[in-house]
Amino acid sequence: MDIFLYNSLSKQKERFIPLDPRSIKMYVCGPTVYDEPHIGNARPVIVFDLLFRLLRYKYGNDKVNYVRNITDVDDKINKIALQKYPDLDINEAIREITNKIEVIFKDTAIKLGCLEPSKEPRATEHVTEMINIIDSLLINKKAYVNEGHVIFDINSYSNYGHLSNKSKEDLMAGVRIEVATYKRDPLDFVLWKPSAVNEPSWDSPWGRGRPGWHIECSAMSAKYLGEVFDIHGGGIDLAFPHHENEIAQSCSYNDNDKMANYFIHNGTLNIEGKKMSKSAGNVTLLTDTLQNYHGSIVRLNMLRTHYRQPIDWTERSLEQTENVIRKWLSAAKDINTEANKEVPKEVHESLFDDMNTPMAITHMHEYFNKHEYNKLYASLDFLGIDLKSFNNSIKKDKKISKINEDEIHILIEERNLARANKDFKKSDEIRNKLEIMGIRLKDMENGTEWEQIE
RNA sequence: GGCCACGUGGCCGAACGGUUAGGCGCGGGUCUGCAAAACCCUUUAAUCCGGUUCGACUCCGGACGUGGCCUCCA
Known part of the structure; x- marks a missing residue:
């Protein structure tokens, strides 16, 4: 039996045909580790874990290469690092935060029953690869340098917008912020940008700076899976601009018409009918949810909801x-x-x-x-x-102390004695008493069991 | 403003151009000294307006609603 998947590239369900059935290659955009994981982060983690399991089932456990990156370079991280650790060196502060969040994230993924991906590369460990790609894009005139930034030239890539079904005209109509002076076209995006003193930085041919968003995925997917791989996954909110820009970079760099054969996107998640956002104050942290469930x-x-819904x-x-x-x-x-x-x-x-x-x-x-x-x-x-x-x-979840537990057992014995004597008035009193304590009794064939209510 | 997704019974949630999906909950019952659990029974819906069709929840158009994305910004 073959696997069928809805491919965002073709906008239809397709039979999954791997490039090489002996080695399935899947790349999924992992978290940006700047804040504790929330329930929205859990959806792609669970959905693509399931896909990983399906692929393993069909092609063999050792035949599926699942790469899920950790994005640990991002301006949000910088901001939080400065806030939380103003006395530390910025790079140390960032390390501090990203390590901590990464541990929580991985621990959470395990609690959600997810298998470990084959590889979880960190962006900061692949800056050299990113620089190589950027350098090559410059040489091939797919990008340009301006005011210390390296910018991808959208007009050098004819297929731009295909994945997200957006035409250049549509996108231009949506441009509503002031366009940065260093961009030739408002739709061009940053590959490399200069860093200020309190921002993380690496040496590059264009001065000390840091990579833009998107390039890390192009670099890491190419390194671990090759120029073209089978499946690229992530949330639908990443389709534009993230995946669109990745495709533009990777295809321009590799001179391919494809980055991955199948783009798979999971749907969005709302909280009690509303978009989850910090301003709405309804960000549901996974650690909190897992405390109760x-x-x-x-x-x-x-999984009760179809992944694209x-x-x-x-x-x-x-x-x-x-x-x-x-x-x-x-x-x-x-x-x-x-x-x-x-x-x-x-x-x-x-x-x-x-x-x-x-x-x-x-x-x-x-x-x-x-x-x-x-x-x-x-x-x-x-x-x-x-x-x-x-x-x-x-x-384990029972938070009844030992003393309490002894007390419960005494009451149960007392009640059973009353029941044996047909003193149901007393036995019901004890039942009520325990219920007030939050204990529900269950008379089973072989004795009385109890459980905590809620 | 542009592009896109979604709108099913009290609630969650599928499939499907014509046959009561399923679950949860509610209610009733069996069992039990009483409960709990379990089991049995019950509960027939498709946001609105048009169109196509012998027939539409399913296809097409529109309205309304909810949500996503619209490029470095959290």
Whole structure:
């Protein structure tokens, strides 16, 4: 069975045909590490992890090369570095911040059930490669130097705007800021810019400076995946200008008509119906969400919506997902762990059809209803949702102290004694008392169990 | 202003030119001393206005709404 993917280049669903089935090459734009990861960052991380898993499944675990970069050079980082560590040397301050955020980001990705990419290169470790590309673009007259900046000449690349479906005229109509004096054309973009004293800088043929946005991805994708690779992924918000500019640079540099055969974009994410923004004060940090919901819930909640569809991230949908997971978890004891872990056909087909996770989840509900728990669990496993870790975390999450726990056990014994004596008035009093304490009792066949409410 | 995506039942969320997707929740029931869990039953929708068609939630046009992007700026 082949994988079908919606390709932003052709604007339609296409059969995925790799350049070389023995080595699949996927590049995904990773985070700019300037602030704690938020829920919006999680979407591409989860979506492309799933694609990584599908590709591994079809072509072999060791045949897929998944590169997800870390952008650690950016003016936002500079600003925060100066704010947070005014006494440190700027480069040290930046290191401090980017290292810290990178650790949180990677830790979060693991909690969300994501496999580690094959390679996670950092932009700052590839400045030499960037300079080489810029130098070559200058030699080939695709770029020019002005006022210490190196600028990409948009008019040297005829296909500009193809990915984002924008014509030069449309783009010009949108130009609303004052155009920088060093640009010949308002649409030209910066490859290299000079650095002030308190900005990070590297030596270059054009003086001390730093790379512009976009060039890092051209440099790192070429280095690790080659001139042309299979899949380039990221959020739809990156299609323009980021990916458009990457294509212009890379294709001009390599003299190719393509950078990657498939551009795959995930849809946007809103918070309770509104755009997430700092000014609106509704930035949902992943670390906060993961405090209240296990990574499996966050992951499943994300996958309940098709990846290209806009998603409205709400507390309510998280609660719904938690309900589903708890229900599925109830079947865990009936799982035959020895059973073959083969992905059920229907789930396999759904996922290979442009990652139709909602359809796959529908099949999983069917498996549960038909008591085909092994199929359900094989599917969950394939989606990267680990219910076993969830199970453990329920216990761990209980914030009941030891003393409290002893007290609960005493009360349970007391109640069971009352029940044995048919003193239901007393037994109900104890139930109520525990409920007020936030403990719910469950009389099971072999004894009374308890759980914390909420 | 330009380009684009989306608008499905109380809520989430698919497929599909004609056959009640599915889930969550609500309600009812079985079970239970009472609960909880589980199980069973129940709950028929497509923002609006036109058009194409024997037939449209599905295709086309328009309106309205929500959201994204419009180049170094957070």
